[in-house]
Amino acid sequence: MSTNALRVRRVRGKGAGLGLLAWLLGIAFFLPIAWMALTSFHSEQDAATNPPSFAAALTLDGYREFFGAGGGASPWPALINSTVASVASTLLVLLLAFPAAYALSINRVRKWTDVLFFFLSTKMLPAVAGLLPIYLFAKNAGMLDNIWLLVILYTSMNLPIAVWMMQSFLAEIPVAVIEAAxxxxxxxxTILARVVAPISLPGIAATALICFIFSWNELLFARVLTGVVAETAPVFLTGFITSQGLFLAKVCAASLVISLPVLAAGFAAQDKLVQGLSLGAVK
Known part of the structure; x- marks a missing residue:
């Protein structure tokens, strides 16, 4: 057998091994979601059995109770609040991060590396360390239990990450295109809207998706700074864990419903997300 044939066989064997490893990792990450989905269609008695019964009868009681069929609270206000806070903060982050990233990558300002380090340093402080000052400020300003307070907080929390990401994306744009414009x-x-934005659309989509996920999943500030009016979906979900016990099927149903917007956004933007996250990977 020739050397080239051996080399081709080794490459194919290595590719098959990596493909098998990728499938195993994908299944390992998917199993908890599949388990949660299956448990959400079981009754509370079947969901609480140990070991769990895969052949148990399926029911929609968990979803009915989540949507208030049993006389409980309706999840729609919390879902709407999460949608408003996540979408509004993501749009504000993009509007602020895009020109900032342009100034730090293409039309670079002086000491732009120091500016990037400053943005990164804002994420080094634990979120809980700033909880009390923010709570006191919100209380004195009369903004407790206000959804727009969360919009401002989520914008400020995600802005440094967005600037960092978009700076690396915009740095890959050929300067000759901008000079021609x-x-x-x-x-x-006009350059930002008609030249830079279309070229960097995958990076913008990736940044928007990550900011949306971070805002949708945020719990600490939403738990402390909201009550009834501005309650978000993660806070609503924690209400199912009471002193009466853990209703596993209902919690799984609620978790699946609350996770659907993030999963749907990720599925819809998966092509742009892969392109955006891979920008700059190949020189």
Whole structure:
């Protein structure tokens, strides 16, 4: 057998091994979600059995109770609050991070590396360390249990990460394209909207998706700073764990419903997400 044939066989064997490993990792990550989905269709008695029964009868009681069929609280206000806080904060982050990333990557300001380090340093403080000052500020400003307070907080929390991500994406844009637009007489707003934004759309989509996920999943500030009016979906979910016990089927049903917007957004933007996260990986 020739050397080339041996080399091709080794490459194919290595590729098959990596493919098998990827499938195993994918199944390992998918199993908890599949388990949660299956448990959500069981009754509380079947969900509490140990070991669990895979052949147990399926029912929609957990979903009915989650949506208030049993006289409980309706989840729709919490879901709407999470949607408003996540979408509004993500849009604000993109509007602020895009020109900042342009100034730090293409039309670089002085000491731009120090600016990036400053953005990163804001994430080094534990979130719980700033909880009391923010609570006192919100209380004195009369903004407790206000959804727009969460919008401001989520914007400030995700802005450093968005600037870091978009700076690396925009740094891959050829400068010649922007210079050509300047020669044609395009001003900065036109360059950002019609030249930079379409080219960096995968990076913008990846940044938006990550900011949306972080905002949707945030629990600490939402738990402390909201009550009834601005309650978000994660806070609503924690209400199922009471002194009466843990209703496993109902919690699984609620977790699956609350996770659906994130899963749907990730599935819809998966192509842009892969392209955005891979920008700059190949030189």
């Amino acid at each position: 300047r020669v044609d007489g395009a001003r900065l707003p």
